[in-house]
Amino acid sequence: MSFFINQLIIGIQLGSQYMMMALGLTLIFGILDISHFAHGHIYMVGAYLLYTFSVLAGINYWVALPICMIILALIGVLVERLVYRPLRGSPSINTFIAAIGLLLAIETLVRGIKKDAVRVPVPVDRSVSVLGMSLEVQRIIVILGALLILLMLQWFIKRTRLGIAIEAMAQDREGASLVGINVNRISALTFAIASALAGVAAVLMAPLGAITPEMGNPLILKAFVIVVIGGLGSMKGAIFGGYILGVIEALGVAYISSTYKDVFAFALLIVILAFRPTGLFGERAA
Amino acid sequence: MLELRDVRCSIGKHEVIHGVSLRVEEGELICLLGANGAGKSTLFRTISGVVRPRSGEIIFRGEPIHRLGPDRIVRLGISLCPEGRKLFPRLSVKKNLMMGAYTRYRNRVEVKMSFQEVFELFPILEERLDQDAGTMSGGEQQMLAIARALMARPKLLMLDEPSLGLAPLVVKRIMETIQEINRRGVTILLSEQNAAMALSISHRGYVMENGKIVLEGSSQELMDNEEVKRAYLGA
Numbered sequence: 001m002s003f004f005i006n007q008l009i010i011g012i013q014l015g016s017q018y019m020m021m022a023l024g025l026t027l028i029f030g031i032l033d034i035s036h037f038a039h040g041h042i043y044m045v046g047a048y049l050l051y052t053f054s055v056l057a058g059i060n061y062w063v064a065l066p067i068c069m070i071i072l073a074l075i076g077v078l079v080e081r082l083v084y085r086p087l088r089g090s091p092s093i094n095t096f097i098a099a100i101g102l103l104l105a106i107e108t109l110v111r112g113i114k115k116d117a118v119r120v121p122v123p124v125d126r127s128v129s130v131l132g133m134s135l136e137v138q139r140i141i142v143i144l145g146a147l148l149i150l151l152m153l154q155w156f157i158k159r160t161r162l163g164i165a166i167e168a169m170a171q172d173r174e175g176a177s178l179v180g181i182n183v184n185r186i187s188a189l190t191f192a193i194a195s196a197l198a199g200v201a202a203v204l205m206a207p208l209g210a211i212t213p214e215m216g217n218p219l220i221l222k223a224f225v226i227v228v229i230g231g232l233g234s235m236k237g238a239i240f241g242g243y244i245l246g247v248i249e250a251l252g253v254a255y256i257s258s259t260y261k262d263v264f265a266f267a268l269l270i271v272i273l274a275f276r277p278t279g280l281f282g283e284r285a286a
Numbered sequence: 287m288l289e290l291r292d293v294r295c296s297i298g299k300h301e302v303i304h305g306v307s308l309r310v311e312e313g314e315l316i317c318l319l320g321a322n323g324a325g326k327s328t329l330f331r332t333i334s335g336v337v338r339p340r341s342g343e344i345i346f347r348g349e350p351i352h353r354l355g356p357d358r359i360v361r362l363g364i365s366l367c368p369e370g371r372k373l374f375p376r377l378s379v380k381k382n383l384m385m386g387a388y389t390r391y392r393n394r395v396e397v398k399m400s401f402q403e404v405f406e407l408f409p410i411l412e413e414r415l416d417q418d419a420g421t422m423s424g425g426e427q428q429m430l431a432i433a434r435a436l437m438a439r440p441k442l443l444m445l446d447e448p449s450l451g452l453a454p455l456v457v458k459r460i461m462e463t464i465q466e467i468n469r470r471g472v473t474i475l476l477s478e479q480n481a482a483m484a485l486s487i488s489h490r491g492y493v494m495e496n497g498k499i500v501l502e503g504s505s506q507e508l509m510d511n512e513e514v515k516r517a518y519l520g521a
């Protein structure tokens with residue numbers, strides 16, 4: 001039983017990471033109909049920024065967190081402005097190729113600077129015992145940190161003028177411009193938010209594993225699976241889908257085999273799409 | 287107040303507005319008549335800045351606006367209540383109205399007053415405040431669309447076929463309300479296929495065919511015109 005609960009907590013922690021990534025993707029998809037495949041690499045850049053600030057520059061982890069978020073937000077704005085905006089209105093294959101190109105460029109650039117895997121020390125290097133099993137404090141930090149970010153995002157999207165404008169634009173782009181919403185500004189804002197979310201995920205998760213130039217690849221695949229499972233453009237779907245996948249993966253690894261770690265996501269995708277082609281909360285078919 | 291000089295627009299490669307000139311004076315209620323595909327919606331979308339004209343000028347209160355984007359044009363005082371309404375279906379009535387006032391967020395007191403004004407014009411909206419826009423009836427959605435356009439406090443309100451697909455009784459209510467909005471000082475440009483109804487409330491009108499203005503005059507003149515009678519009034 002305690003083993004089960006321990007795995008469940010690990011699953012929720014994984015799910016927290018997935019959720020933050022999927023939320024960003026689904027926000028961007030909702031606003032711009034773009035599949036931002038380079039989002040996992042934005043996460044990777046976040047992890048390296050953390051390494052740069054906390055290991056190389058010796059800045060406190062908790063100070064590095066907001067710095068990484070802000071830098072990633074700016075990178076997100078640039079990506080929208082320089083890569084995706086010029087392609088607006090062109091066939092979606094062009095955007096697709098641009099996203100893949102961007103992903104490769106980022107990965108090559110980072111590998112050129114630092115080829116080997118690096119590590120960031122855990123800010124709170126302790127374990128607590130949960131029902132007789134020991135659990136790293138960092139995992140709890142990930143879960144609570146993600147929850148806090150989630151609540152803030154919900155408040156922003158549901159309660160503030162700019163947040164509501166993001167939803168309005170996702171629901172009717174022309175309607176949004178007709179009430180005076182500057183759709184370019186809202187697109188940039190959405191990219192900033194999504195990239196900052198990737199930054200939080202990266203900074204919280206990085207101390208738990210190795211940082212490599214390729215680390216974004218499995219993550220982006222899973223985040224996309226979650227976006228499809230949850231329903232394209234649906235925030236609720238990204239949240240539930242993220243936690244569901246995290247838990248299934250952790251339990252699958254514990255009770256079936258860790259060999260299939262990255263396969264559970266696709267099994268879940270096939271099963272859910274068979275029953276609900278629009279995803280759990282979506283209106284459009286994937 | 288608004289003047290179009292030889293405006294031409296294309297959608298894709300096809301020119302669909304072939305040199306339209308028209309004027310709207312402050313305080314007027316002008317109707318724009320035209321059959322399906324005449325180019326009324328395209329003309330409205332051009333004035334709003336959603337479509338860029340390929341040539342010609344659009345002057346609003348002395349200022350050329352044909353190169354501005356829609357967000358700037360709303361701020362200058364032109365609102366469009368578009369064909370198909372373009373509401374935010376999964377946002378509540380309240381949030382739709384809040385978005386209508388998107389450009390005016392600095393002045394909360396005035397926005398509150400605008401809420402009161404639109405509730406006076408459309409009392410049903412106050413009852414439906416927390417309902418999602420997409421779940422309301424067609425007539426209620428049309429009222430919300432007009433109300434949302436009014437929340438920007440336009441000097442010129444353009445309404446694109448507000449009667450489309452609505453029951454006759456609802457159409458009558460909406461037309462009366464449009465007249466009331468005009469009496470309160472908002473200049474109105476109204477496009478309609480329902481010519482009898484539109485001419486009965488407007489001061490002047492233009493008739494559009496195949497992307498051109500083919501006729502203009504006071505509403506009375508248009509009502510008496512044989513062409514208009516035959517083509518639009520079904521006489």
Ligand SMILES: Nc1ncnc2c1ncn2[C@@H]1O[C@H](COP(=O)(O)OP(=O)(O)OP(=O)(O)O)[C@@H](O)[C@H]1O
Nearest residue numbers: 297302320321322323324325326327328329369479
């Ligand atoms: N998205 C589009 N793609 C191609 N052609 C279009 C598009 N929108 C409009 N058109 C063409 O432009 C012309 C003018 O259309 P517009 O919608 O402005 O007319 P309208 O007077 O508003 O018609 P309706 O009364 O049906 O609303 C038509 O010939 C139409 O076929």
Ligand SMILES: [Mg+2]
Nearest residue numbers: 326327328369
């Ligand atoms: Mg039309």
